[in-house]
Each structure stands twice: as C-alpha cells, then as structure tokens.
Amino acid sequence: MLTLAIPRRDTKPLAKKLLAEFGDLPALLAASPSELARVEGLGEGAAAALKFVEACGVRALQRRALNRPVLANFDAVTDYLHARLAHALTEEFRVLFLNNRNILIRDESFGEGTVNQAPAYPREIVKRALELQASAIILVHNHPSGDPMPSRDDIQLTRAIGDAAKPLGIAVHDHLVIARTGHVSLRAQGLM
Numbered sequence: 001m002l003t004l005a006i007p008r009r010d011t012k013p014l015a016k017k018l019l020a021e022f023g024d025l026p027a028l029l030a031a032s033p034s035e036l037a038r039v040e041g042l043g044e045g046a047a048a049a050l051k052f053v054e055a056c057g058v059r060a061l062q063r064r065a066l067n068r069p070v071l072a073n074f075d076a077v078t079d080y081l082h083a084r085l086a087h088a089l090t091e092e093f094r095v096l097f098l099n100n101r102n103i104l105i106r107d108e109s110f111g112e113g114t115v116n117q118a119p120a121y122p123r124e125i126v127k128r129a130l131e132l133q134a135s136a137i138i139l140v141h142n143h144p145s146g147d148p149m150p151s152r153d154d155i156q157l158t159r160a161i162g163d164a165a166k167p168l169g170i171a172v173h174d175h176l177v178i179a180r181t182g183h184v185s186l187r188a189q190g191l192m
Contacts, residue, residue: 001049001053002014005045005046005049006043006045013041014039014046017039017040017041018042021039026086026087027087027180029050029051029057029087030054030086030088031050031087032089033048033051036051057083058080058084061080061083062080062107064076064079069103070096070098070102070104070138070173077096077138078183081176081178081183082178082183085141086178086179087180088142088144089115089144090112090114090115090118091115091116091118091141091143092109092111092112092113092118092142093111093118093119093139094108094109094139094140095107095108095125095128095129095138095140096137096140097128097129097134097137098134098135098136098137098173099134102173105132105133105134106132106134108128110124116143118141120139120141120157122161122164122165125137125139125164125165126165126170129165129168129170130168134170135169135170135171136173137165137170137171137173138172138173138174139157139158139174139175139176140175140176141175141178142177142179143177143179144179146179146180146181147181148177148178148179148183148184149177149184150177150186150189150191154175154177158172158175158186158191158192159192172192173187174188174192175192
C-alpha cells in the first residue's frame with residue numbers, strides 16, 4: 001500500500017516501523033490520522049491512502065453483511081462490526097435498525113465516549129426506531145480495553161432499552177460488545 005502512496009522509494013523500513021508502532025495491520029488501519037502523523041516518514045498523502053484502504057475494507061464488509069437478513073448472516077455482521085469498532089481507542093455506541101424482515105434500514109452511531117463508557121439514551125434510540133419505522137434493533141458498542149465481557153451498566157442499559165421498546169412493538173434482538181479479542185452477545189450469554 002505504501003509503495004502506491006510513496007512512489008520511487010523503498011517503503012519496507014517505513015512499513016516495518018508502522019507495524020512495530022501499531023502492532024498489526026488492523027490496528028494500523030484503524031489508527032487516526034493524527035496517530036499516523038506521529039510516525040516519522042509517513043506524510044499526509046500516505047496516511048490518507050491508509051485511511052482510504054481502511055474505509056474501502058469496512059465498506060466492503062458492510063455491503064456483504066448488511067444487504068441480506070441480518071440474523072441469517074450473523075458472522076458477516078460481526079466481521080463488519082469488528083472491522084469498524086474493534087481497534088477504536090474510545091467507546092462508540094451504535095444501533096442497527098432492522099425492518100420486519102430483519103434487513104438493515106440504517107446503522108447509526110449514538111455517541112462516542114471515553115475509554116470506558118459511551119453515552120446512549122433509551123428514549124433517543126426508541127424515538128429513532130419509530131422515525132425509521134424499524135421493527136427491531138441490534139445494539140452494539142465496543143470495549144477499547146480489549147475485553148468484550150459486558151459490564152453491569154451494559155446489561156442495565158440493554159434492559160432499559162428493551163423495556164422502552166417492547167410496548168411499541170420494537171424488538172431488541174441483541175446487544176453485541178466488540179473488542180480486539182472478539183465479541184460477546186448478551187443474548188447468547190442469557191443476559192437479556
């Protein structure tokens with residue numbers, strides 16, 4: 001990738017430096033432009049090229065995962081969510097809104113937070129589901145710590161959203177916690 005962005009120069013030393021700095025290719029691609037800029041020898045053009053490659057990869061996974069019924073294609077969905085969220089340095093709370101055939105209507109962010117929490121408000125999530133005429137939702141957030149085990153707050157929030165959505169005919173199919181080491185489904189864990 002670097003050879004395309006930096007022509008007529010040996011980019012192997014820079015590639016090795018980048019991998020040493022970020023650990024692996026997914027973490028490197030997920031790094032912010034400001035993090036990339038700290039690596040000596042990597043200019044704005046090369047950093048932009050790396051971010052372009054990341055965006056293309058996430059977009060391809062998103063198309064593969066979300067243009068079919070989500071529940072029947074769950075591995076592809078978790079691959080997409082992992083690519084999008086696993087290497088982020090702060091928590092982000094997202095909601096997948098589904099129609100009555102469990103096909104994605106919209107994938108939206110409901111807030112970025114700190115290293116150990118992201119704001120999410122049941123009222124706003126249910127309000128948006130009604131606006132989109134969604135029949136179901138899947139809640140998703142990441143744990144930058146690398147541990148995908150849900151916290152007590154994660155479980156309480158899931159239940160609060162479920163309690164708010166149920167009387168309106170909106171199902172909460174799952175809440176996924178994404179981390180570098182994998183993911184955990186609150187539904188599969190019997191926590192909802």
